[in-house]
Amino acid sequence: MSHPDDYYSLNAEDSDPQRIKKEREKARKLRKSQWWLTQVNRGICHYCEKKFKVSQLTMDHVVPLARGGTSAPGNIVPACKDCNRDKKLETPAERLLKELAEERKRASSVDDESEDA
16 A cells, blocks of 8 residues: 655656646547457456456556656556555555565564564
8 A cells, every 4th residue: 555655756857747738638538449349348446356347447557657657558557546546656566565565564573473473
């Protein structure tokens, strides 16, 4: 999960309002495509892999527009609202590293508890 004090480095070129506006226009067009309808009609969130009604899924940019992502099929996935909100501006690599750090932290605390026993 992201924390309120997370810091994201934004490249001025990637977060340019004109570029983001163009990418959002592309996303709106893509939303009407057969490709997107097929994706969303499966009803599966890309991140948590749970099943949802089509109306409960949103279009998410895997690499956020403000981080240099594009509105192209390889970067757009259906996501439930909770996963989309929690992802914020994270890239896939950042999410993976955060998950690994949390896993390592949990494993370390389990090791500490077993040593105390």
